[in-house]
């Protein structure tokens with residue numbers, strides 16, 4: 099994975115490849131404040147054998163890996179909308195160094211769409227099947243970026259994000275199989291593209307900015323070191339959602355850069371609509387792909 103440094107090169111790489119990794123996207127104090135909250139949540143998860151907490155629509159906020167979670171080896175895998183319960187996360191949603199670059203991609207007016215933490219604790223086995231984010235979050239236009247902040251050093255061993263360069267310009271792949279919304283592309287599509295995937299690794303505090311249409315996934319953590327990501331999605335302010343937010347939150351739609359214009363901008367494409375999750379998180383939706 100090649101690192102580019104000037105803003106112009108970063109914008110160029112995002113446009114060409116659909117992603118760019120930058121260092122120091124979080125300040126040291128932002129990183130340490132989120133890590134302190136995260137350590138408390140992992141500790142709390144040891145007392146639970148089932149997903150716990152609650153988000154706006156009544157689903158649990160904290161999701162655990164059903165087959166591997168124990169009090170000795172916790173396998174907390176997802177925290178939904180942590181910015182609702184953590185001032186450290188809220189501060190990052192509203193301001194971080196990656197946001198400056200997002201304004202270079204999509205213009206001055208930027209909205210927050212959703213935020214979540216994905217954890218891959220050692221021996222958890224948590225993995226992410228290949229998918230594009232856009233079919234989960236179709237909007238009136240395609241100016242949507244997922245910013246994945248590295249809360250730990252990400253290495254080739256601890257389950258780095260794997261992205262397939264250029265696929266943001268290609269087709270949207272179905273996440274529906276035999277009438278079931280699995281949140282994952284078919285095995286054939288995965289096989290076709292996986293050999294072209296590149297791993298996104300780097301120091302804690304870095305971030306990968308990934309276009310919502312980029313194909314990506316990630317393998318299980320095979321190391322003793324955790325790999326946690328704080329994942330925040332932003333849209334151009336004039337991108338209007340076509341579906342209810344699967345990460346519902348009181349922060350959905352807050353303008354984090356620029357101003358509200360009251361306009362909708364539309365591009366011409368078609369997409370299969372997603373299923374609103376009945377499961378605790380996207381991981382439960384993807385688990386359905388394993389049983390097919």
Ligand SMILES: O=C(O)CCC(=O)C(=O)O
Pocket residue numbers: 216226231257258259260314315316327329380
């Ligand atoms: O945690 C990862 O490696 C990827 C995250 C992801 O693709 C997602 O949550 O949609």
